[in-house]
Amino acid sequence: MKDVIRKLAELQKGYDKIDEGDKGIKNNKDISILNKIKKEFQELKLRYIEKKNELEKVKNSSADLSNQIEIQKEDLLKLEDKLYKDCGSDLKMISKCEKEILNYKETINNEENEYFSLMEKEDILSKEKDELKAEIVNLKQKFDDYKTEASLRLAESKMKIEEGKQIVESLEKEIPDEVLNIYNSLKRQKNNPIVLVKKNVCLGCKIKLPKMTITKLNEGKEIIYCDNCGRMIYLPEK
Numbered sequence: 001m002k003d004v005i006r007k008l009a010e011l012q013k014g015y016d017k018i019d020e021g022d023k024g025i026k027n028n029k030d031i032s033i034l035n036k037i038k039k040e041f042q043e044l045k046l047r048y049i050e051k052k053n054e055l056e057k058v059k060n061s062s063a064d065l066s067n068q069i070e071i072q073k074e075d076l077l078k079l080e081d082k083l084y085k086d087c088g089s090d091l092k093m094i095s096k097c098e099k100e101i102l103n104y105k106e107t108i109n110n111e112e113n114e115y116f117s118l119m120e121k122e123d124i125l126s127k128e129k130d131e132l133k134a135e136i137v138n139l140k141q142k143f144d145d146y147k148t149e150a151s152l153r154l155a156e157s158k159m160k161i162e163e164g165k166q167i168v169e170s171l172e173k174e175i176p177d178e179v180l181n182i183y184n185s186l187k188r189q190k191n192n193p194i195v196l197v198k199k200n201v202c203l204g205c206k207i208k209l210p211k212m213t214i215t216k217l218n219e220g221k222e223i224i225y226c227d228n229c230g231r232m233i234y235l236p237e238k
């Protein structure tokens with residue numbers, strides 16, 4: 001009978017393995033975590049595109065402004081030329097020309113200031129864009145690493161189930177039908193129908209067993225059940 005009990009305990013281990021694998025799959029949070037990373041990734045990507053567009057706009061404005069400044073500088077040169085060549089001693093014309101030159105210079109000066117602040121903005125945006133890009137690369141790496149780990153975890157759970165099934169299948173052939181029937185009917189009520197006894201305590205219900213039961217257990221002639229919870233009980237191998 002000791003041999004049958006040992007096999008039942010092994011059978012239980014097989015079922016435990018299947019349960020462990022099932023739990024690993026059911027309680028798996030990997031997919032929701034991966035989806036969360038994916039969402040974060042999409043949001044970062046959108047922010048990156050926005051930043052890129054903003055940068056593009058600033059670049060275009062500064063290019064336009066730079067062209068405008070060049071044209072105005074040429075106009076200014078023409079005006080200055082006019083002042084020396086065409087105004088002669090016509091004071092009215094000279095004063096008009098000088099006024100116009102001053103206006104031009106002021107406008108150009110303002111535009112140049114604006115141009116520099118655009119350049120500064122461009123620098124900042126460019127830096128921010130690069131930072132977002134680095135964040136995206138990091139997050140992608142994090143996603144890939146996590147995905148690899150997750151598929152390993154899944155494979156491990158599946159393997160546990162497979163191993164458990166094989167243990168159950170092969171032991172079921174070795175255990176006498178009448179014993180197996182008792183085990184299976186107990187299993188319908190309790191997940192662990194066979195448990196160890198340690199220091200005279202049933203590890204299924206944690207209740208101390210009577211001396212009589214322990215004596216019978218030591219004899220090993222028959223299947224012994226816990227007086228309290230009704231599980232099959234067995235002693236650790238010496």
Ligand SMILES: [Zn+2]
Nearest residue numbers: 202205226229
């Ligand atoms: Zn018990």
